[in-house]
Amino acid sequence: MSGSDQLSAVFSALADPTRRAILAELADRDATVTELTAPLPISMPAVSRHLKALERAGLISRTRSGKLRMSRIEAAPLREAAEWIEHYRRLWDTSLTRLDAHLAAVQAVGRPTDRTIHDPAVPQPLIQAHDKEN
Structure with missing residues (x-):
């Protein structure tokens, strides 16, 4: 076989x-x-x-x-099956790690910092754009 x-x-x-x-x-x-x-x-x-x-x-x-x-x-056939599954588990783990990194990057871009919220010296593009229109 x-x-x-x-x-x-x-x-x-x-x-x-x-x-x-x-x-x-x-x-x-x-x-x-x-x-x-x-x-x-x-x-x-x-x-x-x-x-x-x-x-x-x-x-x-x-x-x-x-x-x-x-x-x-x-045990040998069970070991071979476990090795086959392990290969795909590693692929799955790698995919999850990449997804975690991507989600962290996406969240970091959209997350305002404390300084941005509380410091009036930091320019706020949406407010400035709105003020220029008026």
Whole structure:
């Protein structure tokens, strides 16, 4: 699977809240389907289908030990997704910083200073223009 296809599979798997709940459980410990089904309001076959989707996305691996089939979280695809998101978070932060600077500049141009308001020696263009017309 190519990098972009892998990332699509990861985000597709993460889009489901049940799969995110399963990953949260697996972040603490490896678990069987039975253990993963216990806190969820769905059947064991439904959990198995979610596990298959997570496995296809590379988010979990599954091993068999005797009759037990354990699921384990795989961090690498999550790290790749986080790095992808981080790139766009930095772009967003840069855009917000530029917007803050722009708003501060716009506000500074329109904001009168204390001296302008209280010092009659400071020329006031609108009053002068009005006086010249009369």
